[in-house]
Amino acid sequence: MTEYKIIIVGRGGVGKTALMVRFVQNTFIEEYDPTIEEEYRRQIVIDEETYTLDILDTGGNEEYSIIRDVYMRKGDGFLIVYSINARNSFDEVQKYYEQITGAKDSDDVPIVVVGNKSDLENERKISKYEGTDISTSLNCSFIETSAKESVNVEQAFTDLVHKINKHRLEYPKKTNSQNRRSKSNRCEIF
Numbered sequence: 001m002t003e004y005k006i007i008i009v010g011r012g013g014v015g016k017t018a019l020m021v022r023f024v025q026n027t028f029i030e031e032y033d034p035t036i037e038e039e040y041r042r043q044i045v046i047d048e049e050t051y052t053l054d055i056l057d058t059g060g061n062e063e064y065s066i067i068r069d070v071y072m073r074k075g076d077g078f079l080i081v082y083s084i085n086a087r088n089s090f091d092e093v094q095k096y097y098e099q100i101t102g103a104k105d106s107d108d109v110p111i112v113v114v115g116n117k118s119d120l121e122n123e124r125k126i127s128k129y130e131g132t133d134i135s136t137s138l139n140c141s142f143i144e145t146s147a148k149e150s151v152n153v154e155q156a157f158t159d160l161v162h163k164i165n166k167h168r169l170e171y172p173k174k175t176n177s178q179n180r181r182s183k184s185n186r187c188e189i190f
Contacts, residue, residue: 001043001050002049002050002052003051003052003054004051004052004053004054004076004077004161004164005054005056005074005076006053006054006056006075006076006078006079006160007072007075007077007078007079008020008055008056008058008078008079008081009072009078009079009080009081009096009099009100010079010080010081010082010089010092010096010114011082011083011086011088011089011092013083013089014081014082014083014089014116014117015081015083015116015117015147016057016058016079016081017029017057018116018147018148019079019081019114019116019145019147019153019156020038020040020055020057021040021147022150022153023055023154023156023157024040024041024042024055026150028148028150038056039054039055039056039057040057041053041054041055042055044157046158046162051161053161056071056075058071072099072100072104073103073104075100076110076164077109077110077111077112077160077161077164077167078100078110078111078160079111079112079113079156079157079160080093080097080100080111080113080114080140081114081116082113082114082115082116082126082131083116083117083120084115084116084117084118084120084125084126084131084144085117085120085123085125085126087126090125090126090130090131093113093138094134094138097111107139108139108167108170108171109167110160110163110164110166110167111140111160111163112140112141112143112156112159112163113131113134113135113140113141113142113143114142114143114144114145114156115128115131115142115143116144116145116146116147117147117148118144118145118149118152119148119149119151128144131144141159141160141163143155143156143159
């Protein structure tokens with residue numbers, strides 16, 4: 001069984017926790033309660049393979065950015081979430097992308113940009129075209145979701161697992177023998 005660490009980032013109030021709870025427990029949280037950090041696990045079968053997803057919901061407020069940076073280094077894949085009815089949340093997608101790629105020291109990181117709250121179509125401030133456009137410019141996937149109505153929530157996580165799998169095929173980690181060799185060539189000072 002393969003295990004992946006998924007990190008969810010985005011401005012406070014965009015529905016990160018609601019997405020995670022909908023995905024893990026298939027319920028919807030009505031009230032907004034700012035998150036510092038929450039972690040959940042769920043097993044999912046994709047293409048006849050079982051995955052365990054260790055999902056970290058990060059706090060969206062700026063005072064949690066230091067905590068977020070630490071977890072970003074360990075993440076296998078990322079959901080950058082904005083709300084389709086909040087321009088300021090969309091305007092921060094690029095900032096979160098840069099934080100992730102900076103923490104990972106790579107521009108090639110498995111990321112899905114998620115436009116959440118698609119059930120609020122009548123309050124829409126960000127078009128689907130804008131979401132697709134920024135995702136394309138960042139070389140990320142894009143999907144719109146509704147945690148409230150359970151639309152595309154499972155698909156967002158499935159798309160991310162596919163991106164992680166593709167990334168691992170293109171950039172395999174060092175083998176154990178390579179790791180042992182590099183460790184044995186180190187000097188130790190006592």
